[in-house]
Amino acid sequence: MGLENTEGEATMTLTDQQVAQFRNEGVLVAEGVATEGDLAPLTAELEAWVDEKARALHAEGAITDLAEGADFGDRIAKLYAQSPRITEGLDVMFSRGPALFAFLRNGNVLDAVQSLLETPEITCSPIQHLRAKAPASATGEGASFFNVPWHQDQAVTWEEANDSNIITCWLALVDATVENGCMEVIPGVFKNGLLEHKPGEGGPSIPTAAFGPDALPRAVPVKRGGFVFMHRCTPHRSTPNFTHSARWSLDLRYQPTGQPTGRPFHPEFVARSEAHPETVLTDHGVWSRRWVEALEASKGAKVHRV
Numbered sequence: 001m002g003l004e005n006t007e008g009e010a011t012m013t014l015t016d017q018q019v020a021q022f023r024n025e026g027v028l029v030a031e032g033v034a035t036e037g038d039l040a041p042l043t044a045e046l047e048a049w050v051d052e053k054a055r056a057l058h059a060e061g062a063i064t065d066l067a068e069g070a071d072f073g074d075r076i077a078k079l080y081a082q083s084p085r086i087t088e089g090l091d092v093m094f095s096r097g098p099a100l101f102a103f104l105r106n107g108n109v110l111d112a113v114q115s116l117l118e119t120p121e122i123t124c125s126p127i128q129h130l131r132a133k134a135p136a137s138a139t140g141e142g143a144s145f146f147n148v149p150w151h152q153d154q155a156v157t158w159e160e161a162n163d164s165n166i167i168t169c170w171l172a173l174v175d176a177t178v179e180n181g182c183m184e185v186i187p188g189v190f191k192n193g194l195l196e197h198k199p200g201e202g203g204p205s206i207p208t209a210a211f212g213p214d215a216l217p218r219a220v221p222v223k224r225g226g227f228v229f230m231h232r233c234t235p236h237r238s239t240p241n242f243t244h245s246a247r248w249s250l251d252l253r254y255q256p257t258g259q260p261t262g263r264p265f266h267p268e269f270v271a272r273s274e275a276h277p278e279t280v281l282t283d284h285g286v287w288s289r290r291w292v293e294a295l296e297a298s299k300g301a302k303v304h305r306v
């Protein structure tokens with residue numbers, strides 16, 4: 001990364017070596033893709049969301065301490081310990097903030113994604129989540145939205161997306177460490193395609209025996225602003241957070257425009273296009289409205305294939 005484009009501006013294009021590693025292992029940790037300047041508006045928006053929610057919970061007596069003055073990771077952990085309701089509605093499709101929508105088209109992020117997709121025709125998949133993983137003392141250690149069991153992301157799409165080149169782009173919004181429950185991956189296994197998943201708590205999961213004796217899990221810590229990029233058939237999971245602070249992250253997915261997303265009932269949008277720049281969605285109101293309508297219309301839809 002850190003190349004220059006023809007105008008001499010810095011770009012976040014991945015190096016050939018990074019792309020080769022992704023092709024070989026099905027996983028790539030890339031530090032420093034999003035800069036502090038990229039992340040600051042998003043962090044401020046999330047802090048404001050937490051503050052408003054905390055005040056509402058305080059007003060109804062669900063919490064007693066607003067934990068004002070605590071930092072981004074600590075505050076939501078302190079609030080979650082008083083009421084897990086603090087994270088209700090805290091996800092991309094529910095909070096739908098303008099800074100979050102702008103971040104989905106962030107140039108540095110899309111430059112890195114373009115290096116892996118090898119096309120500037122990029123669609124942002126509706127399979128995307130914002131997670132503030134609270135300490136295990138409050139969440140428990142069992143499988144959940146926070147402690148996600150072993151799975152491949154292809155298993156969380158419908159079959160229509162089997163041949164879609166969907167890349168999972170997992171962004172650390174605070175430093176993700178082994179202690180606070182960073183991602184774990186199994187490199188190389190993506191070459192065997194989709195493994196059998198069973199439904200369960202925390203979504204579809206693969207029994208570990210299915211990986212074979214040579215498959216070695218690798219923890220992939222990454223600093224705030226760095227990404228873990230994963231092939232759609234790379235098995236991954238996340239473990240409980242054994243710190244006192246929350247592990248904030250965004251898991252996004254991008255794919256070449258025109259390929260099925262595997263969630264036809266949720267709204268995708270064109271995030272970058274050289275061929276048809278007029279198709280790029282830049283209107284936050286339209287994006288937000290599409291989510292509201294889709295969530296209403298798709299109530300009860302089968303989201304995962306198992």
Ligand SMILES: O=C(O)CCC(=O)C(=O)O
Binds near residue numbers: 238
């Ligand atoms: O962030 C996590 O803990 C889990 C994310 C995940 O499993 C995914 O992005 O598919």
